[in-house]
Amino acid sequence: MFITFEGIDCCGKTTQAGLLVEGLREAGYPVIFTHEPGGTEIGEKIRHLLLNRENSQMVWLTELFLYLASRAQHTAELIHPAIQQGKILVCDRYTDSTLAYQGYGRGLNQKLIHQLNQVATGGLTPQLTFLIDIPPQVGIQRKASKDRLESEGSTFHRKVRKGYLESAGKDPQRFCIINGSRGIQEIHREIMTTTLGRLKARDSLISAKQSRLS
Ligand SMILES: Nc1ncnc2c1ncn2[C@@H]1O[C@H](COP(=O)(O)OP(=O)(O)OP(=O)(O)O)[C@@H](O)[C@H]1O
Numbered sequence: 001m002f003i004t005f006e007g008i009d010c011c012g013k014t015t016q017a018g019l020l021v022e023g024l025r026e027a028g029y030p031v032i033f034t035h036e037p038g039g040t041e042i043g044e045k046i047r048h049l050l051l052n053r054e055n056s057q058m059v060w061l062t063e064l065f066l067y068l069a070s071r072a073q074h075t076a077e078l079i080h081p082a083i084q085q086g087k088i089l090v091c092d093r094y095t096d097s098t099l100a101y102q103g104y105g106r107g108l109n110q111k112l113i114h115q116l117n118q119v120a121t122g123g124l125t126p127q128l129t130f131l132i133d134i135p136p137q138v139g140i141q142r143k144a145s146k147d148r149l150e151s152e153g154s155t156f157h158r159k160v161r162k163g164y165l166e167s168a169g170k171d172p173q174r175f176c177i178i179n180g181s182r183g184i185q186e187i188h189r190e191i192m193t194t195t196l197g198r199l200k201a202r203d204s205l206i207s208a209k210q211s212r213l214s
């Protein structure tokens with residue numbers, strides 16, 4: 001099972017992904033927790049390039065290719081093998097971030113980004129994506145100190161939020177939209193319930209297949 005967390009800056013992705021990982025581990029599931037950009041040694045070097053304020057000269061295409069390069073490494077080195085081994089992989093940001101930020105936010109060609117995402121991931125798609133949705137103002141209030149991307153104003157984040165919601169509308173099976181303006185524990189309970197429900201459905205499907213085969 002491959003689970004991703006998405007949403008605009010400071011919506012609560014890292015907080016909620018961490019709580020889900022803790023909850024799943026307590027329930028006895030083998031879980032790997034990772035994030036993008038980064039997640040591998042090479043990916044962390046790329047993350048540093050992307051988030052370094054000194055790189056304000058970086059053009060949008062360079063930014064796009066760096067995100068994709070980090071993702072290609074991450075998928076091949078960590079995500080794909082973990083899923084093959086039957087582990088649950090929880091990832092803080094993935095392909096939907098690139099479409100929302102570089103596509104909707106920056107205005108780069110969305111179809112091209114989709115195709116490049118496919119190339120970078122070898123077509124690997126999450127089974128469940130939590131889109132934590134908040135108004136941009138809430139995110140801006142939550143964090144005063146901002147890195148290079150986070151210093152974008154609320155107009156940029158409005159576009160990114162719209163992009164995320166459009167992506168979710170196109171794939172309601174995969175996306176679960178979470179109202180992120182509520183308390184941390186209330187949000188966590190909803191995410192935990194949804195995930196356990198999906199895992200149980202998956203497990204009963206697997207055992208039904210196994211009993212048909214035996
Ligand atoms: N539901 C919530 N209500 C109030 N504050 C929250 C909530 N969830 C997270 N926070 C706080 O908001 C800040 C950002 O949270 P977090 O780092 O989890 O967001 P994020 O989406 O991972 O941010 P980024 O996009 O920068 O990675 C933190 O200080 C966190 O404690």
Ligand SMILES: [Mg+2]
Pocket residue numbers: 013014015092
């Ligand atoms: Mg985070």
